[in-house]
Amino acid sequence: MWKQLLLRQRTAAMAAVSAAWTASAVTCSSDDKMTPPELTAYLKRNLAAFRQEFAKSHPNVPTHPIQVSHQTNVVRLSFQSPSSSTDTPVHRFLRAVGTPVEVVPSPTDDTLNYIFTDASGSFQWLPTKSKDNLFVLFKDLPISRTEADAVLAAYTHAYLSHRPVTPKASSEGAIATLQQLGLDVYDSSTSGDLTWDALAGYDEVKREIDDTVVLALQNPSFFENIAKHTRARFESNRPRAILFEGPPGTGKTLSARIIASQAKVPLIHLPVESIVSKWYGESEQKLAKIFDACDQLETGAILFIDEIDALASDRSSGTMHEATRRLLSVLLQKVEGFASSQKVTLIAATNRKQDLDSALLSRFNLTIRYDLPDKATREAVFHRYAKQLTDEDLHQLAAATATWSCRDIKELCEYTERKWASQVLRKQQDSPVPSVEAYVVAVEHYTAKRPATSITSSSVHI
Structure with a gap:
């Protein structure tokens, strides 16, 4: 009515x-x-x-x-x-x-x-x-x-008879489409500002991203004005497709969220499982819809594809399934289109760069390497999640976790807190916070229980 x-x-x-x-x-x-x-x-x-x-x-x-x-x-x-x-x-x-x-x-x-x-x-x-x-x-x-x-x-x-679509309505419709397709949308205007303080260590990586990505997104005209004065034929010098490579748990996803927050644009997180379908042709159609919806976001966006190697393995191996080949074809076409996009930046993450298709690799104009954290970074991560420990305690724990990722250390600290809380409730401990010995026990527990993960055996001497 x-x-x-x-x-x-x-x-x-x-x-x-x-x-x-x-x-x-x-x-x-x-x-x-x-x-x-x-x-x-x-x-x-x-x-x-x-x-x-x-x-x-x-x-x-x-x-x-x-x-x-x-x-x-x-x-x-x-x-x-x-x-x-x-x-x-x-x-x-x-x-x-x-x-x-x-x-x-x-x-x-x-x-x-x-x-x-x-x-x-x-x-x-x-x-x-x-x-x-x-x-x-x-x-x-x-x-x-x-x-x-x-x-x-x-x-x-x-x-x-014209019914104009306002930028706000267009963006809201695009976000609704993305969410219906199974993607997570993080909006800094509603989820709060996220800074590099959220990522412990990795100072050189942070500086590189700030200099070449964040500042370019915050000041596009300034960066492009330099290109206008240096290039015989103008083209944007801002990176439109970026590859984060490195082991799991080293901060790649968090970095993408920080970039989006600092640039004041939404982060569109594309899990690989959100586009996989058993029906013929449906996966590539969904992928194309995702890219098209992102392009409708008037304020711009960061499109983050985690584990992109699952979508774009090397065709030269000769073992690629036909469905994967079609999906890769759509991906290559859409990433190529991002080169001329003024609003959307693609960030992809992988821990198997060597398995990526060479044609896709050539479309990334910036690659950022995330290694397992060095000793100083591990100390910083331990300090973030166990601030009650002394510098000597942090130094010794960092030395005992030489091959651990930042995520491994975070999970270790959470495990230690849960074990400590249960002991306090059982009247086995009096202190409200875990001691360094509790973290040592947790390291030994994780080392024994998870030999096949990124955590390898390390001797702990306190």
């Missing part, structure tokens, strides 16, 4: 604007024929009257003109029309002009040519590279008032 009411209200508003414009429009005899200068003046006056009425009930007044050009005995009239019009100008023009036409498909593309049966002219409705479409009329001179009014009717109807 409410939809029908809104439709009736909108139709009434459109009719009111159309009627008011018709009443105020500049008129002349129906038999009048116009020269190009007269036609230009006639269109200009009537467009001004239409825009004045349009502005009374619409916030965005159309500014596109009706272009008039002529050669010898033929005049060309054209105007841009919003692609979101509910009806094309073709229908309104045909009703208004009253001259029969023959529809002839173009021999070179998918467009149609509308040719007047009296051989007095033709018109086309053409898609363009922009978000608008183009209406073009070729007509023998002189042109009649009826024909000029038909062009005006097509123009006014195109904008009266």
